Amino acid sequence: MQTIKILYQITMTVLMMIGSVNLSNAQVPMLKLNNGLEMPQFGLGTYQMSNEDCKQACLTAFRDGYRHVDCAHAYRNERGLGEAVRESGVPREELWITSKLWPSEYGEGKTLKAIDEMLLRLQMDYIDLLYVHQPIGDYVGAWKDMEKAVAAGKVRTLGISNFDLTDEGFHAIVDSMKIKPAILQIECHPYAQRKDVREKVKPYNIAIECWFPLGHGDKNLLSDTTISKIGSAHGKTVAQTIIRWHIQEGFSVIPGATNPDYIKENISVFDFALSDDEMATMRSLNQEKRLFNMTLEQLENFAKGRTLED
Numbered sequence: 001m002q003t004i005k006i007l008y009q010i011t012m013t014v015l016m017m018i019g020s021v022n023l024s025n026a027q028v029p030m031l032k033l034n035n036g037l038e039m040p041q042f043g044l045g046t047y048q049m050s051n052e053d054c055k056q057a058c059l060t061a062f063r064d065g066y067r068h069v070d071c072a073h074a075y076r077n078e079r080g081l082g083e084a085v086r087e088s089g090v091p092r093e094e095l096w097i098t099s100k101l102w103p104s105e106y107g108e109g110k111t112l113k114a115i116d117e118m119l120l121r122l123q124m125d126y127i128d129l130l131y132v133h134q135p136i137g138d139y140v141g142a143w144k145d146m147e148k149a150v151a152a153g154k155v156r157t158l159g160i161s162n163f164d165l166t167d168e169g170f171h172a173i174v175d176s177m178k179i180k181p182a183i184l185q186i187e188c189h190p191y192a193q194r195k196d197v198r199e200k201v202k203p204y205n206i207a208i209e210c211w212f213p214l215g216h217g218d219k220n221l222l223s224d225t226t227i228s229k230i231g232s233a234h235g236k237t238v239a240q241t242i243i244r245w246h247i248q249e250g251f252s253v254i255p256g257a258t259n260p261d262y263i264k265e266n267i268s269v270f271d272f273a274l275s276d277d278e279m280a281t282m283r284s285l286n287q288e289k290r291l292f293n294m295t296l297e298q299l300e301n302f303a304k305g306r307t308l309e310d
């Protein structure tokens with residue numbers, strides 16, 4: 001097994017040297033964060049993938065030029081991501097790796113241990129971006145440990161995920177903690193453009209990263225005739241037009257895909273641009289219609305009922 005892995009890595013290195021594999025990230029713009037770091041604006045989402053599916057999707061994505069992957073302990077596929085990184089031959093420093101802590105891991109003292117366990121699952125020395133996944137439980141205690149992990153060089157950037165759900169949680173982190181979040185991850189797509197949240201984060205220079213950027217495969221969104229017409233004018237699909245809209249809005253965007261054709265299609269959006277009129281038409285599709293609605297109470301029950309045993 002070890003011999004096969006070594007042979008694979010040698011083959012990848014040779015292919016990279018002769019240019020048969022596109023491992024260049026040059027086409028994906030970098031987003032400058034409020035902590036001074038730069039993150040690839042576009043990446044791969046890994047929600048609802050098994051370890052093996054995640055590994056294969058990441059390997060395909062890295063070959064197609066992706067350098068940013070969004071993962072989470074709750075997805076139970078960090079091991080697959082870690083294996084893909086090691087087998088890809090892409091230097092670790094070229095990658096932007098994100099993961100998220102679940103509420104059962106929150107608490108001063110407890111979270112540092114959870115971060116070490118995460119690094120073990122990923123088989124990495126550091127994580128580029130670490131989120132508190134949900135605004136429930138002792139996220140303030142978790143954040144204190146996350147700040148210690150930054151000081152120890154185990155994490156580079158801190159983010160909040162789903163903290164649009166509660167003002168209390170948002171302000172507890174944004175106004176009171178030493179390290180400010182650089183990113184807020186929320187559901188966002190053309191049918192829910194999240195105008196209020198975008199205004200709320202502006203004064204703090206917090207970037208928005210969009211989950212469900214393609215509506216989680218929503219049939220209505222992916223067959224929207226208005227978007228299809230705009231895309232056709234550029235020889236692009238509806239999904240590509242939506243991703244391009246995200247990019248031009250300044251969002252970080254992480255479409256999930258296991259289908260290799262979709263993985264390739266989704267990154268092929270840096271060779272065209274939507275005009276001002278086309279952007280205005282895309283904006284007019286907004287209905288602030290969320291596809292995944294959860295009350296704080298439902299979230300509390302969900303978070304309590306979910307244990308992550310490994």
Ligand SMILES: NC(=O)c1ccc[n+]([C@@H]2O[C@H](COP(=O)([O-])OP(=O)(O)OC[C@H]3O[C@@H](n4cnc5c(N)ncnc54)[C@H](OP(=O)(O)O)[C@@H]3O)[C@@H](O)[C@H]2O)c1
Pocket residue numbers: 044045046047048070071133161162185186210211212213214215216217218222239240254255256257258259262263265266
């Ligand atoms: N913080 C949070 O609470 C939270 C919540 C949800 C998601 N996320 C993150 O955000 C990422 C993105 O969200 P998501 O994956 O749920 O939804 P999504 O990216 O909006 O959509 C993914 C779905 O669209 C399909 N798809 C991908 N590219 C396509 C294309 N070009 N044409 C047609 N269909 C296409 C995929 O199919 P195949 O799988 O068949 O390829 C998959 O079913 C997640 O993977 C995860 O990393 C975070």
